[in-house]
Amino acid sequence: MALKMVKSLLGHSLKKSEAGCPEEASSSPLVAFECTPSISSEGLGGQRPFPEQAVPLESSVVQPVAVEALEQSELKAELKALRKFVKLACVALRAETARSAEAQAAAGEARSKTVVLQARVAALSEELAQARAQNDVIHANLVALRTAMLERETESERTIAGLEDELRRTCEAVGLCENDRERFHYVLALNGQEGSLPRSVLASDPESHLYKMYGGEWDYARNAEGRAIVTCHPHRWAPIVEYLATGAIPAERDPALLAQARYWNLQGLVNGLEALTPRGLFRSVLELEDSLSPGGLLGGFMERASINLSANRWLELTTA
Numbered sequence: 001m002a003l004k005m006v007k008s009l010l011g012h013s014l015k016k017s018e019a020g021c022p023e024e025a026s027s028s029p030l031v032a033f034e035c036t037p038s039i040s041s042e043g044l045g046g047q048r049p050f051p052e053q054a055v056p057l058e059s060s061v062v063q064p065v066a067v068e069a070l071e072q073s074e075l076k077a078e079l080k081a082l083r084k085f086v087k088l089a090c091v092a093l094r095a096e097t098a099r100s101a102e103a104q105a106a107a108g109e110a111r112s113k114t115v116v117l118q119a120r121v122a123a124l125s126e127e128l129a130q131a132r133a134q135n136d137v138i139h140a141n142l143v144a145l146r147t148a149m150l151e152r153e154t155e156s157e158r159t160i161a162g163l164e165d166e167l168r169r170t171c172e173a174v175g176l177c178e179n180d181r182e183r184f185h186y187v188l189a190l191n192g193q194e195g196s197l198p199r200s201v202l203a204s205d206p207e208s209h210l211y212k213m214y215g216g217e218w219d220y221a222r223n224a225e226g227r228a229i230v231t232c233h234p235h236r237w238a239p240i241v242e243y244l245a246t247g248a249i250p251a252e253r254d255p256a257l258l259a260q261a262r263y264w265n266l267q268g269l270v271n272g273l274e275a276l277t278p279r280g281l282f283r284s285v286l287e288l289e290d291s292l293s294p295g296g297l298l299g300g301f302m303e304r305a306s307i308n309l310s311a312n313r314w315l316e317l318t319t320a
Helices: 002-019 064-181 207-214 234-244 255-263 269-274 282-292 296-318
Strands: 182-186 194-198 229-232
Touching: 064 207, 194 234, 234 255, 234 269, 255 269
Parallel strands: 182 229
Antiparallel strands: 182 194
């Protein structure tokens, strides 16, 4: 806008310099107006910088020199005002140019920021797409992992149930084994009769060979099933078992039973049977007991015969 004002003022000045002042005005008796072109109000914002002034002339003839001096004075004043106005217009033009440059710089910076933001948006969009793809992969892996965990959990539950059943059966078997272990299993060599005695019954005479056989402190023969082979006669074995279970002593003396009681080191039964034997017969009873003992002649023969009978009996049982 300031540029338009400057151009308008310069145009008016050029027209004035070309046209000059008319000479008829100097000789006219009327009021003569100065020959100064008016600057348009549009270029000066609606104000006229140099208002037209009427110069009264005397009725006498005005000298050309005075008119020329007046015109030069007015022209100088107008030129001074014009220079001032041009200076102000230049200042306004520079301010407008600065504002325009600032606006252009701001627009350039905005365009640069827009380009940067667009690049950032594109990069973020690509990262978002990659993140979504990775999320899909992770979700698929998670679903597969959950499925595998459910299958493994089901399999583990089945395995645990099977192990619990096996443990229960094992505990039952161990309990049976413990119960069997608490009993002394035997077989009579003469007739193949099988039986068992509780540990508590054997513990009634802990110094006996039977208890030591149970505890593994005394070696003894076993059959294929692990039962102890007892060479005692069935008629003598029953009182021995009765003594161990109840502590009862037979009412009648029995030299063969006394010999078996000494062989098994059943001291209580030995003392009870010796009390039933008369003193006159005690020596003969001792000799008979020695002969019937496993270390004696008759006892050794009877033991070997009982072992042979037991072996033959078991051979018949296994081959039947």
